[in-house]
Amino acid sequence: MSLMITDECINCDVCEPECPNHAISQGEEIYQIDPDLCTQCVGHYDEPQCQQVCPVDCIPLDPNHEETEDQLMKKYLIISGKAA
Structure with a gap:
């Protein structure tokens, strides 16, 4: 299951650089997570x-x-x- 960022986000900028898959980006109002790239850090x-x-x-x-x-x-x- 991928993760999501809720409306409680305060745009503090700490999550984006921590994502090893670059799944987190700034949305129109808050950060967002691309479910196609989020692996919950599995593998990392x-x-x-x-x-x-x-x-x-x-x-x-x-x-x-x-x-x-x-x-x-x-x-x-x-x-x-x-992937093989």
Whole structure:
């Protein structure tokens, strides 16, 4: 399941540089996460780095983009160019 950024975002700029897949970008009003690039840091870290640094805890799972751990790993392999 990819992550999402809620309206509680304060645009503090700390999440964007932490994303190893470059899935986070500035939207019209708040930061947003591209679900096609978000792997919850699977393949990079044990925990999503954006959630770790967010001071307002506004990055929950996105219920509209459910994925298993295996699907997230496959997405990571494709994004990183390591897919067979």
